[in-house]
Amino acid sequence: MAASSIGYQIHINVNSPILLPLRTNFSSLSFTFSNAKYPLKWNHIGCPKICALPAVSIMASGSSREILPPALDSSSEPPAIFDGTPKLYISYSCPYAQRTWIARNCKGLQEEIKLVPIDLKNRPDWYKEKVYPANKVPSLEHNNEVKGESMDLIRYIDSNFKGPSLFPDDHSKREFAEELFSYFDSFYKAVISSLKEDKINDAIAAFDSIETALSKFVDGSFFLGSFSLVDIAYVPFIERFQPFLLEVKNYDITTGRTKLAAWIKEMNQIEGYTVTKRDPKEHLENYKRRFLSQL
Ligand SMILES: N[C@@H](CCC(=O)N[C@@H](CS)C(=O)NCC(=O)O)C(=O)O
DSSP, rough: OOOOOOEEEEEEESOOOOOEEEOOOSSEEEEOOOOOOSSSOOEEEEHHEEEEESSSSEEEEOOGOOOOOOOBOTSSOOOOTTSOEEEEOTTTTTTHHHHHHHHHTTTTOOOTEEEEEEEGGGGHHHHHIIIOOOSOEEEEEEETTTEEHHHHHHHHHHHHEEESSSOOOOOHHHHHHHHHHOOOOOOHHHHHHHTTTTHHHHHHHHHHHHHHHTOOOOOSSSBBBBHHHHHHHHHHHHHHHHHHHHHHHHOOOTTHHHHHHHHHHHHHTOOHHTTTTTHHHHHHHHHHHHHHHHH
C-alpha cells in the first residue's frame, strides 16, 4: 500500500538562483539545504508555474510512508501478472534492483509502479515461468511486456513514466553521464578484485576516479551537478563497498576525498534512496560470507 500523498524534495546545492519549473501538483514539500546562502521563502513555493529557487534538482519523494510488502517465495501466489498495473520485481537486498527502486521512488511513482519483492533464496517458480525467463531481478512489467537489466530499466522508467526528469538536457552532462555509465563495470571489477584478494590498490584507484568524476561539475555535489541516473547507478554499490572496506580492510573511502564524502552526505538526504537502504551490518555480513571465505 502506498501513501496517498507524494511530496517533493528540493535539493539546494548552488548559491545562485535558477528558474525551476514546477509542473506537477504536489501536496507537500521538503527542503534540504546544503550550501544555500539565503533561506527559501514560502512564497517561492506558492507561485503556480515558475519559481526562482536556488536549486539544482527536484525529485519526487513520499516513499517514507510506503508500507513495503513482504518478499514472495516459493509458497506465494503470483500477483495478477499482465493486469495492466506496472510492476517492479525486485529483491530488497539486490543492488541492481535497488537502482530501479530508487528511480521509481525519485520519480514519485510509488502508486503507479507496484513493488513486487522476490525472495531470491527461495524463488517462486512462477517468476521464471510466467514473468521473467532470465529469472533475475530487477524486471519491470509494463505495457504487457517484461523488461530487465537495471541500467536499461532506470533509463526506461525515467523516459516512460511521469515525474521529474532524472537525466539532464545539457549535452556535456549527457556525454559525461554516458562515460560514467560505461565506466561502472570497470569500477565494480576493480573494487571487487580488491575485496577478493588481499590487496587494496585497485579499489584506491577506482575511488580516485570517482573523486575526479565528482569534481567535474561544480553546480552541485552529484556526478552531473544535480541528482541524476548516474548517482542512482553507483549508490547501491558504494553503499555496500564502504562498510566492508572500512571494517575488513581498514580503509575509509572518504579519507582525503572531500567530493565523495559530500556526495555520500547528499545522497543520504534523498528519501527516494534512503528508504531503499539496508543496514550496513547486513551488507558487511553478506560481503564477508562472499569474499572472506575465498581468501
Ligand atoms: N545485469 C543485471 C544483473 C542482475 C542480477 O545479477 N541480479 C541478481 C540479484 S542481485 C539475481 O537476480 N541473481 C539471481 C540469479 O542470478 O539467479 C542487471 O543489471 O539487472
